[in-house]
Amino acid sequence: xxxxxxxxxxxxxxxxxxxxxxxxxxxxxxxxxxxxxxxxxxxxxxxxxxxxxxxxxxxxxxxxxxxxxxxxxxxxxxxxxxxxxxxxxxxxxxxxxxxxxxxxxxxxxxxxxxxxxxxxxxxxxxxxxxxxxxxxxxxxxxxxxxxxxxxxxxxxxxxxxxxxxxxxxxxxxxxxxxxxxxxxxxxxxxxxxxxxxxxxxxxxxxxxxxxxxxxxxxxxxxxxxxxxxxxxxxxxxxxxxxxxxxxxxxxxxxxxxxxxxxxxxxxxxxxxxxxxxxxxxxx
Amino acid sequence: xxxxxxxxxxxxxxxxxxxxxxxxxxxxxxxxxxxxxxxxxxxxxxxxxxxxxxxxxxxxxxxxxxxxxxxxxxxxxxxxxxxxxxxxxxxxxxxxxxxxxxxxxxxxxxxxxxxxxxxxxxxxxxxxxxxxxxxxxxxxxxxxxxxxxxxxxxxxxxxxxxxxxxxxxxxxxxxxxxxxxxxxxxxxxxxxxxxxxxxxxxxxxxxxxxxxxxxxxxxxxxxxxxxxxxxxxxxxxxxxxxxxxxxxxxxxxxxxxxxxxxxxxxxxxxxxxxxxxxxxxxxxxxxxxxxxxxxxxxxxxxxxxxxxxxxxxxxxxxxxxxxxxxxxxxxxxxxxxxxxxxxxxxxxxxxxxxxxxxxxxxxxxxxxxx
Ligand SMILES: Nc1ncnc2c1ncn2[C@@H]1O[C@H](COP(=O)(O)OP(=O)(O)OP(=O)(O)O)[C@@H](O)[C@H]1O
Ligand SMILES: [Mg+2]
Numbered sequence: 221x222x223x224x225x226x227x228x229x230x231x232x233x234x235x236x237x238x239x240x241x242x243x244x245x246x247x248x249x250x251x252x253x254x255x256x257x258x259x260x261x262x263x264x265x266x267x268x269x270x271x272x273x274x275x276x277x278x279x280x281x282x283x284x285x286x287x288x289x290x291x292x293x294x295x296x297x298x299x300x301x302x303x304x305x306x307x308x309x310x311x312x313x314x315x316x317x318x319x320x321x322x323x324x325x326x327x328x329x330x331x332x333x334x335x336x337x338x339x340x341x342x343x344x345x346x347x348x349x350x351x352x353x354x355x356x357x358x359x360x361x362x363x364x365x366x367x368x369x370x371x372x373x374x375x376x377x378x379x380x381x382x383x384x385x386x387x388x389x390x391x392x393x394x395x396x397x398x399x400x401x402x403x404x405x406x407x408x409x410x411x412x413x414x415x416x417x418x419x420x421x422x423x424x425x426x427x428x429x430x431x432x433x434x435x436x437x438x439x440x441x442x443x444x445x446x447x448x449x450x451x452x453x454x455x456x457x458x459x460x461x462x463x464x465x466x467x468x469x470x471x472x473x474x475x476x477x478x479x480x481x482x483x484x485x486x487x488x489x490x491x492x493x494x495x496x497x498x499x500x501x502x503x
Numbered sequence: 504x505x506x507x508x509x510x511x512x513x514x515x516x517x518x519x520x521x522x523x524x525x526x527x528x529x530x531x532x533x534x535x536x537x538x539x540x541x542x543x544x545x546x547x548x549x550x551x552x553x554x555x556x557x558x559x560x561x562x563x564x565x566x567x568x569x570x571x572x573x574x575x576x577x578x579x580x581x582x583x584x585x586x587x588x589x590x591x592x593x594x595x596x597x598x599x600x601x602x603x604x605x606x607x608x609x610x611x612x613x614x615x616x617x618x619x620x621x622x623x624x625x626x627x628x629x630x631x632x633x634x635x636x637x638x639x640x641x642x643x644x645x646x647x648x649x650x651x652x653x654x655x656x657x658x659x660x661x662x663x664x665x666x667x668x669x670x671x672x673x674x675x676x677x678x679x680x681x682x683x684x685x686x687x688x689x690x691x692x693x694x695x696x697x698x699x700x701x702x703x704x705x706x707x708x709x710x711x712x713x714x715x716x717x718x719x720x721x722x723x724x725x726x727x728x729x730x731x732x733x734x735x736x737x738x739x740x741x742x743x744x745x746x747x748x749x750x751x752x753x754x755x756x757x758x759x760x761x762x763x764x765x766x767x768x769x770x771x772x773x774x775x776x777x778x779x780x781x782x783x784x785x786x787x788x789x790x791x792x793x794x795x796x797x798x799x800x801x802x803x804x805x806x807x808x809x810x811x812x813x814x815x816x817x818x819x820x821x822x823x824x825x826x827x828x829x830x831x832x833x834x835x836x837x838x839x840x841x842x843x844x845x846x847x848x849x850x851x852x853x854x855x856x857x858x859x860x861x862x863x864x865x866x867x868x869x870x871x872x873x
Contacts, residue, residue: 394588397555402602402649403576416592 254479261285261472268468281469288467289474297448298455299478305370305451306430312375313429314422321384322410326396336385342378347439355442369443370451374433380425387421388414423492427485434482452478505566505579505656505689506531507552512561514547514713521547522713524561532687534680538700538736539710545693548710549659552691554578565657581650582659585666587642589634589649596621596630599648606653616652623682624648640671647682658683658690664699676702697737701725709733727848731855734781734848740813743823745780746852749773755780755849761819764796766844770858778858781848784813784826788841797839800825814838 260268262282289295323329324336350373358369391414399409415422437453444450447458456478460471486493507529514522522544529535537545550556552563554575562569570578589598600617608616621627624644634642643663650658660679664672680703683690694700700707701721708718709732717729728734734742745763747755753767755778763780765772772778790797800816800823807829814825816838825840849858 392586392588394584394586395590397550397553397575398582398584398588398646398649399590400555400575401553401580401582402653403605408605413590 257472257475257479260468261476263469265467265469282473285469285473286477288470289477292470293455293459293474294447295452295455295474295477298450298452299481301367301449301455302434302451302478302481304367306433308367308371309374309433310426310429312371313377313380314426316375317377317380317384318415318422319407319410321381322388322406322414324381324385325388326391326393327406339378339381339385343382347373351439351442358443364443365446365449367449370440370449373439374429377425377429380429383421383425384418387418391417420492420495423489424495427489427493430485431482507657507689507691508564508567509548509552510562510564512548512551512563513559514544514551514556515559520713522551522559525713525715527708527715527718529689529691531689534683534690534692534703534705536692536694536700536704536707537710538694538697538707540695540736543710544713545695545710546661549582549661549691549693552578552657553580553582553659578657579655580657580659581653581655582661583643583646583650583663585662587634587646587666589642589645591634593633594630595626595632595634595637595645598634598645599626599652602649602653620648620652623651639667640675643667643675647679651682651686655688658686658688660690660692662694663692665694665696672699679703698739701737707737709736711736727857727859728781729857731779731781731850734850738783740784740824740826742848743782743784743818743821744850745782745819745821745823747778747780747819749776749778757819757821759820761798763842763847764844765847765849769844769860770849771860772849772858777852779850779852781850782842782846784824786843786846787825787827788843789825789827790839790841792837792839794839794841797841799837799839802835802838 259277262280262285263277264279264281267278267281324332324339354373355364358364358372363369395413396409399413404412434451435453436451437457440449440451440454441457444454447455450458456471456474459474507527509525509527509529512522512525513520525548537548539545547556551558552565554570554573554577558571562571564570565578565580590601593601596617599620600613603613603616617630618627621630624647626641626644626648629637629641634645637645643666646663663679664675667675676699679692692700692703704721706719707721707724709716709724711732717724717733724733725737728737728742731744735744745757747757747763749772750756750762751774752772753765754762755765756762792799798818800818803815803817805815806813810829812827812829814827816823816825825838850856851858
């Protein structure tokens with residue numbers, strides 16, 4: 221931020237400092253577990269439980285912990301699984317939600333209001349509610365223990381439909397009409413004209429989606445028994461139970477490795493992400 | 504070759520009727536302006552021609568072919584919108600050429616045509632820019648270029664100039680007129696600006712509340728407005744309208760007793776009929792004090808408009824404006840005037856219809872006869 225700063229009057233200064241103090245405490249609270257994860261990952265095993273709250277490790281054990289994590293657990297396998305699941309879910313979510321949202325935002329057809337009400341209603345239903353029927357259906361078709369089983373409940377994202385519908389609504393009707401007069405079909409209008417203007421919102425949703433499914437433990441735990449399909453969190457769980465025992469340093473090194481891609485993705489897309497949730501539509 | 508026929512067209516949104524039985528024939532190559540106040544349904548009518556709105560009842564034919572059920576792209580119309588409606592993430596060149604790309608023209612051909620159109624609308628230097636990097640006038644040119652490149656049979660304009668500043672508007676008006684002379688495509692131009700309408704149109708259609716009030720050449724509408732509404736809508740400054748009652752074949756009396764002389768041969772009136780007398784501000788004659796039949800007007804204030812002067816006065820208690828060449832008179836206190844009898848327009852106060860013996864051309868009567 222490049223802003224001209226003027227000296228603040230005492231009252232304003234105090235309020236400014238107060239607000240930032242609150243924010244800092246909040247941020248510290250959020251970051252502390254991650255920091256501890258990092259610190260634990262570089263400590264020697266004997267220091268982890270005895271070292272108390274001293275943040276600075278007495279001896280650095282990072283190389284040993286990380287290489288142990290890489291050797292003992294198939295971390296790469298978990299992460300590849302995570303990538304397959306997240307990208308599969310995201311692609312289908314976008315392919316389904318974008319046309320649905322466009323229809324709800326811009327096309328006139330009977331029952332539109334009802335369908336949109338259903339979308340809003342769908343926002344209120346957590347995954348735990350349809351979990352059992354979906355599980356039974358997957359079991360019936362012998363589809364448990366597969367990538368498909370992990371992805372299928374999330375293909376239809378009502379949140380995405382809702383978010384994109386709000387974004388598309390702000391898109392000027394005149395441009396759509398100009399495109400229709402120009403000879404474009406509705407799908408062309410959607411993918412060539414509307415979607416390019418909605419990229420910030422799509423990026424924001426993508427991050428939400430990737431983070432949620434990369435970190436999801438609940439659903440994979442229900443449908444996955446075999447380690448080779450496990451996404452990162454479930455993989456860590458297997459790993460924690462089987463190999464490492466109480467070796468927290470190695471465990472935390474593993475956790476650090478599987479969290480890193482998310483942090484990197486977020487940092488890369490940060491600007492788009494903030495744009496996408498603070499702004500809808502174009503002028 | 505594309506004439507447009509609009510027959511008994513109606514439009515309703517649910518229960519709200521917006522257009523009530525529109526009949527209009529637009530000749531091939533004609534420049535028709537649809538003029539009317541906000542909300543009268545002019546955009547709706549235009550969009551029905553383009554195919555962007557369904558037709559509730561009646562039919563629209565372009566070049567003799569009924570287009571009611573055709574998609575916009577099948578109608579061969581191009582449209583220019585008020586807010587330009589450019590594709591925001593495409594460059595000027597892509598905006599102009601996109602319709603050709605959709606139509607599947609080879610790239611070389613496309614580029615040649617885009618360059619040609621860009622030259623005509625004066626945008627050669629801006630082809631690589633995005634719409635957000637252009638001024639309002641430049642955006643409007645892109646919109647025109649995009650419409651032109653398809654070589655449409657019919658051009659539709661929906662208030663394309665209303666977002667431009669006054670000077671640019673005059674300039675673009677000339678360019679549109681020039682373009683029409685060159686392309687000779689049937690054009691329908693919607694506006695609520697009567698000066699724009701007068702200066703562009705071969706023929707003006709005045710609409711009010713979903714109905715056609717009058718259609719005809721600008722000169723005719725100005726000289727013989729068929730209704731009170733047309734009279735008050737066309738002309739700036741607006742026509743003076745004085746409510747009065749017919750007291751004799753050659754006289755009408757206003758509420759305060761002021762009498763205005765009428766030509767007894769011109770109008771079909773009955774004694775006691777409630778009328779409105781219309782006089783254009785420029786038709787009022789200033790005379791010497793004490794002249795026969797003169798009204799002495801109370802001057803309220805004067806607006807100097809450079810070449811002319813608009814004098815705001817009262818006649819019979821009603822607001823009354825007089826337009827005179829600036830050099831002619833310095834008005835203060837009382838202004839003696841007469842109203843030439845042949846300058847008077849007379850309207851029935853209830854129906855709003857013109858009360859002249861010779862029936863003026865109303866609505867589509869002209870085109871039906873043609
Ligand atoms: N989708 C709609 N649903 C209901 N009523 C509508 C709809 N679109 C337009 N109308 C109504 O139809 C009437 C005519 O609208 P239209 O846009 O044709 O007016 P207009 O003459 O172009 O006015 P303006 O000069 O303000 O653009 C208006 O009274 C408007 O409220
Ligand atoms: Mg309009």
